[in-house]
Amino acid sequence: MIFPWKLLKYNYRNHRRILVIDGRVGFTGGYGISDTWLGDGRTPEHWRDTNVRVEGPAVKFLQAAFAESWLETTGTAIGGAGYFPRLEPVGKLPAQIVSSSPAGGSFQNYMLFLLSINSARKTILIANPYFIPDDVMTEALLKAVSRGVRVIVLVPGKIDSQLTYTVSRSHYGRLLLGGAEIFEYQAALMHAKTMVIDGIWATIGSTNFDNRSFALNQELNLTVYDASLARRLEMIFQDDLNYSKKITYEEWNSRSVFERLFELFAFPVREQL
Numbered sequence: 658m659i660f661p662w663k664l665l666k667y668n669y670r671n672h673r674r675i676l677v678i679d680g681r682v683g684f685t686g687g688y689g690i691s692d693t694w695l696g697d698g699r700t701p702e703h704w705r706d707t708n709v710r711v712e713g714p715a716v717k718f719l720q721a722a723f724a725e726s727w728l729e730t731t732g733t734a735i736g737g738a739g740y741f742p743r744l745e746p747v748g749k750l751p752a753q754i755v756s757s758s759p760a761g762g763s764f765q766n767y768m769l770f771l772l773s774i775n776s777a778r779k780t781i782l783i784a785n786p787y788f789i790p791d792d793v794m795t796e797a798l799l800k801a802v803s804r805g806v807r808v809i810v811l812v813p814g815k816i817d818s819q820l821t822y823t824v825s826r827s828h829y830g831r832l833l834l835g836g837a838e839i840f841e842y843q844a845a846l847m848h849a850k851t852m853v854i855d856g857i858w859a860t861i862g863s864t865n866f867d868n869r870s871f872a873l874n875q876e877l878n879l880t881v882y883d884a885s886l887a888r889r890l891e892m893i894f895q896d897d898l899n900y901s902k903k904i905t906y907e908e909w910n911s912r913s914v915f916e917r918l919f920e921l922f923a924f925p926v927r928e929q930l
Contacts, residue, residue: 669759672874674708674863675723680742683711683719685754685879686861687786687850699844699900701815707784707849707893709861709879713747718754722877725758750886755860756877766864766878767871771797773854777806782853782894784811786846787865788825794866795831802836811897813848814841821867823916826909833906840901847897850878851890859887 676684686708688694696703711719724735757766774781774797781801788810790798802808810832816822829839850866853859862878864870881887 670869670874671726672863672865672870673722673726673756673877675719675877677716677720677723680720680740681712681716681744683716684708685711685719685863685877687848687863693846696845698847701845704846704848705842705844705897707851707861707890711752711879713752714744715752715754715879716744717741718756719877722754722756725756726875750881750883752883753880754877755862755880756875757864757871758875759872764871766862766876769860769878769880770794770852770864770866770871773852773858773860774798774801777801777854778804779806779855780853781806781808782811782851782891783809783866784847784849784851784894784897785866786813786816786848786850787821787867787870788812788828789821789867790828791868791871795828798832798837799835808832808837809894809898810837810839811847811894811901812839812841813846814843814902815846817846826912826916829904829909830906833904833909839904840898841904842897842901844900849897851894853887853890853894856887856891857884858882859890861890 674685674688687706688708693702693704694706698705720740724740728734755765755769757764771794774794781798798808812825813822816825833839850864851859851861858881860878860880862876864876864878870876
C-alpha cells in the first residue's frame with residue numbers, strides 16, 4: 658500500500674556500491690553485478706567503469722555504511738568483532754569514506770564535489786555517466802576555468818537512458834562557451850564516476866553528477882589525497898580520451914530541432930534525474 662505522506666521517501670534510492678569481505682577487504686566504485694561489467698569497457702556490450710579495492714581502517718567505514726542500509730531495510734543492527742575486526746594500517750595512503758543519505762538530512766557528497774571544485778588550482782578531470790550539474794555546480798566549474806584551471810569532463814556518447822542523455826547535453830553550452838572541455842566516450846557506455854583535482858586529490862564512488870545522487874540517493878565515495886593514485890587515475894582518464902570525441906560549441910549548437918524539443922519536454926523532470 659502506498660501512503661501519500663510517504664511519497665517523497667518512496668523516491669529515495671540506495672545507490673551505494675559496497676562489497677566487504679570478512680570485515681577486512683572492501684570494494685567500491687561504480688560497478689554493479691551483471692554481465693555488463695565482465696568486459697574491458699572497450700566494446701559496446703561491456704560498460705567502462707572504475708572500482709577500487711580498500712584495505713586497512715577505511716574498510717570499517719564501508720562496513721558501517723552497509724550496516725546503516727541493512728538496519729534501515731531489515732530493522733536489524735549488525736556489529737561486533739565478527740563484522741568489525743580490529744584493522745591495522747595497510748600502507749601509508751590517507752583515505753576517507755564519504756557517505757550521504759538525503760533521507761537522513763545528509764548531503765556530504767554534494768559538498769565534497771563542490772568544495773573540491775572550488776579548491777582546484779590547476780586541473781579538474783571529471784568522468785561521470787550522468788552529468789547534469791545544477792546552477793551552483795555549473796558556476797563553480799566556470800569560475801574554476803576563469804582562474805586558470807583546465808576543466809575536462811568525460812561523459813558517455815551512449816547511455817542507457819535517452820532522456821538523461823538529452824538533459825545532460827542541454828548543459829553543454831554554458832560550459833563550452835566558458836572554456837571547459839567536454840568529451841563523449843564512444844567505445845561503450847562510460848559508467849565510471851571519478852574526479853581528480855590538481856593531480857593530488859581524487860574521489861571514486863557511486864555518486865553521479867546529478868540531483869538524484871546529490872539530493873535523493875544514498876551514495877558513497879572513497880576520497881584519497883595521494884599524488885601516485887591521482888596520477889594513476891589521470892592516466893586512465895587520458896587513455897579513455899583516446900576512445901572519445903571532443904564536443905565543440907558549434908557542433909552542440911547545431912543539434913537537431915528534435916533534440917531541442919526533447920530538452921523542453923524533459924525540463925519538468927530534470928530534478929528527478
